[in-house]
Amino acid sequence: MDCINNLSGCLTSGGLNPALSQFISILLGVVMVTLFPLIIVIFLIWVERKIAARIQDRLGPNRVGPFGLLQSVADAVKLITKEDITPIGADRVVYNIAPILSVVSVLLIWAVIPFTPLHIGVDLEIGVLYFLAVASLATLGIMMAGWSSNNKYALLGAFRSVAQLVSYEVPLVMSLLVPIMLAGTMGMQDIVNAQRGMWFIVSAPISAFLFFIASQAETGRGPFDLLEAESELVAGFNIEYSGMKFGLFFAGEFVHVLTNALLLATLFAGGWVGPFVDQVPLLGIVYLSVKSAVFYLASLLLRNTVPRVRIDQLMNFNWKFLVPVSIANLVVMAFLLKLVQTFGLSPAPDRANDFIANIPQAVILLAGNIALGFVILTYVRNHGRRERLAMETSQSAGQERERIRHMGAVGD
């Protein structure tokens, strides 16, 4: 057990050179953190296909292996053995770097995710900012892929996706500011530690919801998958890619969905926090997996049950709804938090891990969230009613015109 919690110390006590044992433990960590998502993605694809199939009243993959579990392995083998085609007009170097960049940008996020109290790639002081910076590289990969393919559909798809990714980054950042504010730090491990008493999803549900929606859009999933609208763009930015290069884009997207679930669990649902986690740190992985599985399934449900939006609806929804809501949410939360701290209702530093001591602050913040949510929903309802009325009026006017025109034609 000691060797799992502190590998380099264990190796050193075994008689190894301290510098070498440090190097071995870091190397092992890096290899595990980068390989794990790439291996788990094989099973994630199976999970996703099974769930999508069940929602659509199909069976899903069930031929290769027990329950079709090995279907994705067979698909991966097929992808690897496929011919690797580069279009004649393509910009070779850029074309080949793009899929690598889009996978790496996702894998790099895993470096700052705390799996247990002791196991984290690097506990950066700026963990959340690092995540945002690295995730913004994905946009670059898509842009490079779309441009270098020398294909108009690829370029159109890339334009769409870049517009979408850059826009949805705004509410994403705004919603992330709230857990940073509540924890008073940007380090991932510290943010998880700050949730020992109370999960942030209780005191800031609107932020969690905004983060969920924005990250769904960042992965190009759910109702926001119009960057690969098959009926309009053939396949989107990755149309010219074949074989394993396409597989890399594909794997990158699936790993990104899981990564977002992990981040949601870490930033809002307490990450590895759970009973007995201090005695047995490895339990943290179990808690984190269960929590992120819940968010992952929610993301899959959303993806498979709602229709695709149009590009204007996508932009309107972001700039006229998500961004104002996230700004209002940030202001309300900052004000309430300051209020709570001024009146001494926030838990004392020595009792920060106590559930009871966290209740007053959480209740006040939750009440603020509910009030804000009520205001938003009322506004949305009135807005929707107005638009529906306007549409009905214009529709009936159009029918009237149509009728008169028709009568005129008959009269002739």
Place this chain on the structure above:
Amino acid sequence: MFELNAQSLTFAVFSILTLGGGAGVVYSRNLIHSALYLIVSLFGVSGLFILLSAPFLAAVQVLVYIGAIAILIIFAVMLTQSMTQMRAILNRQAWLSALVMGLMFVLLVVAVIWPVFGTGGSRADIPVSDMVATTRDLGVALVDGNQYVLPFEVASLLLTAAMIGAIVIARDEDPK
């Protein structure tokens, strides 16, 4: 003063990325490649920030310059004509510009770097952690009345004005 260790090797790698990327920006005949080289160069700069124990600046460098500004530059480049084969000489006083830039670089070295590292001796004996501030210090400095709150607010005002100006210019002349 100069010794070969992990830090100087890393410095060399990031310097090569920065300078090589910069050279690529200038020498590439393909505007898109220029923009991509610019990203390599900016990435090298963010690596240098990390070497200087300024992780916040490094992350902001990647987030703002690569994630936003470089993408905007690529967008703008894609809207220009004949972006892949630039043959026209756009700047006829290129040598004059180069001379002015070279002089300014010399001035920078003499005025800024020489006083710090030249006569007064290197400050390598002070541990870096004693000289650099944390992210918290940076945050406090931006809202503290005695420090940078006025420049910070003026800069935000300027950015807001620029944004409103862009909207006004880009807006259609609405007859209604």
